[in-house]
Amino acid sequence: MTTNAPIVQDLHTIPRKLPEGPQNIVGLTRDQMRTALIAAGTPERQAKMRVGQVWQWIYHWGVRDFALMTNLAKDYRTLLANTFVIDLPEVVTKQVSADGTRKYLVRIAGGHEVEVVYIPETDRGTLCISSQVGCTLTCSFCHTGTQKLVRNLTAAEIVGQIMLARDDLGEWPVQGDPKNEQRLLSNVVLMGMGEPLYNFDNVRDAMKIAMDPEGISLSRRRITLSTSGVVPEIARTADEIGCQLAISFHATTDEVRDKLVPINKKWPLKELLDALREYPKVSNSERITFEYVMLKGVNDSDADARRLVKLIEGIPAKINLIPFNEWPGAPYQRSDWDRIQSFADIVYKAGYASPIRTPRGEDIMAACGQLKSATERGRRDKAVLNP
Ligand code: SAH
Ligand code: SF4
Numbered sequence: 001m002t003t004n005a006p007i008v009q010d011l012h013t014i015p016r017k018l019p020e021g022p023q024n025i026v027g028l029t030r031d032q033m034r035t036a037l038i039a040a041g042t043p044e045r046q047a048k049m050r051v052g053q054v055w056q057w058i059y060h061w062g063v064r065d066f067a068l069m070t071n072l073a074k075d076y077r078t079l080l081a082n083t084f085v086i087d088l089p090e091v092v093t094k095q096v097s098a099d100g101t102r103k104y105l106v107r108i109a110g111g112h113e114v115e116v117v118y119i120p121e122t123d124r125g126t127l128c129i130s131s132q133v134g135c136t137l138t139c140s141f142c143h144t145g146t147q148k149l150v151r152n153l154t155a156a157e158i159v160g161q162i163m164l165a166r167d168d169l170g171e172w173p174v175q176g177d178p179k180n181e182q183r184l185l186s187n188v189v190l191m192g193m194g195e196p197l198y199n200f201d202n203v204r205d206a207m208k209i210a211m212d213p214e215g216i217s218l219s220r221r222r223i224t225l226s227t228s229g230v231v232p233e234i235a236r237t238a239d240e241i242g243c244q245l246a247i248s249f250h251a252t253t254d255e256v257r258d259k260l261v262p263i264n265k266k267w268p269l270k271e272l273l274d275a276l277r278e279y280p281k282v283s284n285s286e287r288i289t290f291e292y293v294m295l296k297g298v299n300d301s302d303a304d305a306r307r308l309v310k311l312i313e314g315i316p317a318k319i320n321l322i323p324f325n326e327w328p329g330a331p332y333q334r335s336d337w338d339r340i341q342s343f344a345d346i347v348y349k350a351g352y353a354s355p356i357r358t359p360r361g362e363d364i365m366a367a368c369g370q371l372k373s374a375t376e377r378g379r380r381d382k383a384v385l386n387p
Contacts, residue, residue, distance in 0.1 A: 025084040026058065026163070027156025029205050030212070040083040042076075050076075052214065058086060059215025062163065062172030088160040089114075094168065101361030106164065108133070108157050112150055114193055116161045118169070118185070119360050125169075126187040129161040131203050132194025137228055139248070139261050141293055143327040144193045152199040158206035162188060162216060188218060190225045191246070197230035197237065204241050211243075220244075226291065231267035234275040238283035245279055246289035246320070247272070251299050252307035260299070273311060280316055287316035294335035294343065295324050305346035318353040325359055 028036060033054065034047045042050050053071055057063040066072075066081040089106040092113065096102050102118040114130040133150035135142075162185065166172055169184045188210065190196040196203045207223055210216045225237060226246040237245060251257035257264040264272075276288055290312060294300050308319070321344055324334040335343075340356055347354035 022083060022085045024087040024156050025054070025080075026086055026088065027154055027159055027206065027209070029155075029208060030055065036084070041079060054080070055212070056214055059163075059209065059212065060173065060217075061175065062166060064088075087156065088164050088167075089157050091164055091168070097361040099360055102165075102168070103361060104164065104168070106161065108153065110151070114153065114157075114161075116165060116192065117361060118165055120184070124186045125184045126189055127162060127165050127185050128189050128192050129158065130192030130194055131158060131190055131196040131199045135194050136198060137195055137261075137263055139228060139250075141250075141260060141295060141324060141330065141332050143330070147193075149194075152202060153194070155202045155205040155209070158202060159209045159216075162210055162218075166216075186218075187222045187224070189246070190223075195228055195230065196225050197227045197233035200233055200236065207241050207243060221286075224289065226289075228261050228263050229267055229272045230263065231271050231275045234279060238279050242283045244286075244289070245276075245283070246291055247276060248293075249290045249308075250293050252304045252311060256299055260293075260295075269311065273315070276312075276315055287318055290317055290319045291322055292319055293322045293324050294340050296333040296335045296339070298332060300335040300339050300343055302342060302346060305343045309347055309350035309352065312352075318355070319347045321347075321354060321356045323356065323359060 023036060025033065025036070030051055033051045037050050037054070038044055038047050050072075054069065057069045063069060064086045066077045066084070066086070069077055069080075072080070089108045091104050092107050093105045094102060095105075100120045104116045104118075105113055106116055107113050112133045114133055116130065117128040119126045119128065130153065132152050134147040135144050136149040137145060139145045165185055171184050188207075190203065203225070207225075210218050210223065211220055220241070220243045223241075223243040224246050225241065225243050226248060227234065227237075228248045234245070237243070248261060249257075250260045251264075252269075254264060254268045257269060267275075279288060280286070290308075292299070292308070321340055323340060324330075324332055326332075326334060344354040344356055
């Protein structure tokens, strides 16, 4: 993308409000739910309490039927059932990799599909969720980037991905069984399809719901938002979400980054680094994750590694080295193992953790940058929209 290039989006598929019919109660913030309950006839003085009750049923217990909300009067349950639905994206297929990674193909309104990936590890279980169908940005090493943006996901569709994964993992608490405290899904990363900071409001609302202590209750320290570098929204992320930040860095000169992550032409390295320096102070987060995809002969030299540590000097950071995940027709190759190791050593000796990310779920095309739903391939609908 060049600085002034239009962003391509299919306007026909921007979510429309259904003219009539029940409203989805999932994805509403507490304030929005309060307003909706009052509009449905809840007396104002009861509204706060009702929000608390409905919220707990949906987000703590995972209940999907108003009739089961037994601490509400029967008539009130009927009123809710006539006014609202509890609607999640639909799981179309589920694939399980040899390494235990689960990939869900999920259908959302309009017939679009996004992918959601669950990665079990010994000390945690991470869910990688999507924020858009496709992406307006065109990072040259990313499979999703070859797919035009179709639309932003709604807050319901974003938090719904966490809820459907909890369904599949069978991890909603069981009433009367306090021992059921295991957390198979302990972390969330916004590293699936799309650029989360080009869908800021919906991502923020969904993450606020996921963090709410009376519901899914994920700590902000267990949510990581990955951005390609939408500089003006980075400060807002610190202020309004306060989660962990990962940055798709990938290059140490503007010349190379312009090619790999074209948004760099709009917000080059210096501006990006200035924004990153402020982030931990404002969000009170520990450190920023720098994601760095290892591309053979492109960004993987020892000189790159040395430039990298120089650039990020003073920023509390961890460098995640990602061996490039190949996809059909990709214009790059994965760096050799020795090269990755030598790069990692330089970064490590400069005082930064430099884990090399083991590709997970490659056999089911679930690894970073491989996500792209088959149904979206070859889609050609276009219109012009500025983010
Ligand atoms: N749009 C956001 C989040 C989604 S991409 C962003 O760009 O940060 C999640 C991570 O996967 C990013 O760091 C991205 O650069 C990386 N990635 C994309 N394609 C990849 C590939 N083919 N191999 C390895 N990592 C890739
Ligand atoms: Fe979009 Fe991120 Fe892929 Fe770039 S790396 S095209 S921003 S999803």
